[in-house]
Amino acid sequence: MELPDAEQLLTALTAQLKPHVGPETALVGIRTGGAWLAERLHQSLGVAMPLGTLDISFYRDDFSQIGLHPEVEPSHIPFDVDSRHIILVDDVLYTGRTVRAAMNELFDYGRPASISLAVLVDRGGRELPVAAQFVGAHITLSDSQNVQLNQTGSGRLYLSLHGIATE
Amino acid sequence: MKKRNPQLNANGELHHLLTIEGLPxxxxxxxxxxxxxxxxxxxxxxxxxxxxxxxxxxxxxxxxxxxxxxxxxxxxxxxxxxxxxxxxxxxxxxxxxxxxxxxxxxxxxxxxxxxxxxxxxxxxxxxxxxxxxxxxxxxxxxxxxxxPTQGLLDMFTIRRYKEDFTRLRVAIVGDILHSRVARSEIHALNVLGVPEIRVIAPKTLLPTEVEQLGVHVYHDMAQGLKDVDVVMMLRLQNERMRGALLPSAGEFFKHYGLTADKLAHAKYDAIVMHPGPMNRGIEIDSGVADGKQSVILPQxxxxxxxxxxxxxxxxxx
Structure with a gap:
């Protein structure tokens, strides 16, 4: 299938987010794709606001099945979470499990006033009651397909499609 | 063919942590x-x-x-x-x-x-x-x-302050003979690629053939500490001492206790470590233990x- 252009989706997402950015807004990207995206959104929104990244490895619900992720990086939330309106940013919304883990982690930093979710691509397939308020594009994929955000050396974002090996 | 490391599972992943020796x-x-x-x-x-x-x-x-x-x-x-x-x-x-x-x-x-x-x-x-x-x-x-976890936390501390293991000169000082900490440190430093590991101790507190662990042996603090980046002190294990390995604690401090004077032989930015509990005035001087080169509490x-x-x-x- 033809995947949408990530840079165009970024522009669309920026336009959606712009009216919702206020003095207490902060962006938090989920590693790794969401962190790249949050950084780009932070630039394109052009507003001074705090930017953080989360590595949700310690909050995943599949630890007992697959163990600890081999490359955990420290989360970095360089602002007080209490009373913030947080826009959580991820590249692809699928089962909703990553978002659940990210929200749990955020609450260990404090009590935000609100959390909303911005994603570049919503591919359906939810397993939890999670919804994104800001979506670049909706696409439909089969369970055996995976869409992933990538970054070129010069920082350009693009989407790619992968098959999932069946066990 | 070497026997499988008992710490690793069939996938080569860590299942138990028993020793640093033999871990990749x-x-x-x-x-x-x-x-x-x-x-x-x-x-x-x-x-x-x-x-x-x-x-x-x-x-x-x-x-x-x-x-x-x-x-x-x-x-x-x-x-x-x-x-x-x-x-x-x-x-x-x-x-x-x-x-x-x-x-x-x-x-x-x-x-x-x-x-x-x-x-x-x-x-x-x-x-x-x-x-x-x-x-x-x-x-x-x-x-x-x-x-092993002491060895690992020591490596973590060194990496926090010194970053690149492959450019370091590290000295381990004191009762090497009775020290499981020293053994774990030596294995970890070797695995992580530290090019020069020194042990400084009187002959009576060194295991025989300690050189086979890949260390250089010194019996004198001024020589042993010269230009090192990291000084790892060990506790004098009083409760493990049997017989006359040492004349007295005072004598030990005079020759091997880490004082500001002896530390001056190390690099100016050398860090001082100790696994605890410390015997102040026996293996380490209070001024050094609490000094600005000490990273004992961060450890x-x-x-x-x-x-x-x-x-x-x-x-x-």
């Missing part, structure tokens, strides 16, 4: 990298993550320890595990129960992990061979043999993050 560099680096993330967890409002919810970790201390037991306990609690502390020196064994009977009984209480401190070298290995395959064992110090703090990393990696493998 990527496993050590993975532990150190993971510990970085746990350092930031400890800086948050809620210093806990849910990784080991529902797991039961038994701290089996057959030998006294305050710092190691406490930091293992904090580490397990910050991973949301249930921790049970047993100071067994004073309990079942004095009633005649064997080590493995104690372990079997605790396994029957659905233990998921044992953290073991024992005066006998090899005690943790024995338990690791004995337990059911889903149970993990961490050696928290066995006799003179190994204290304690990092020890929690490193133990969290070890326990979460083991539990996930």
């Amino acid at each position: 560099r990527d496993i050590l680096t993975h532990i150190l990298n993971t510990a970085e993330s746990f350092v930031t967890v400890a800086e948050r409002e809620v210093k806990k993550v849910p990784l080991l919810r529902g797991k039961a970790i038994f701290n089996l201390f057959f030998e006294n320890s305050t710092r190691t037991r406490t930091t293992f306990e904090i580490a397990a609690k910050r991973l949301s595990a249930d921790v049970i502390n047993l100071n067994i020196g004073s309990s079942s064994t004095s009633k005649g129960e064997t080590l493995l009977d104690t372990v079997d009984n605790l396994s029957a209480m659905q233990a998921d992990m044992f953290v073991v401190r024992h005066a006998q070298s090899g005690a943790a290995h024995l338990i690791a061979r004995h337990v059911a395959p889903h149970i993990h064992v961490v050696n928290a110090g066995d006799g003179r043999h190994a204290h 304690v703090t990092f020890g929690i993050a490193v133990r969290m990393a070890v326990m979460s990696i083991l539990a996930g493998n």
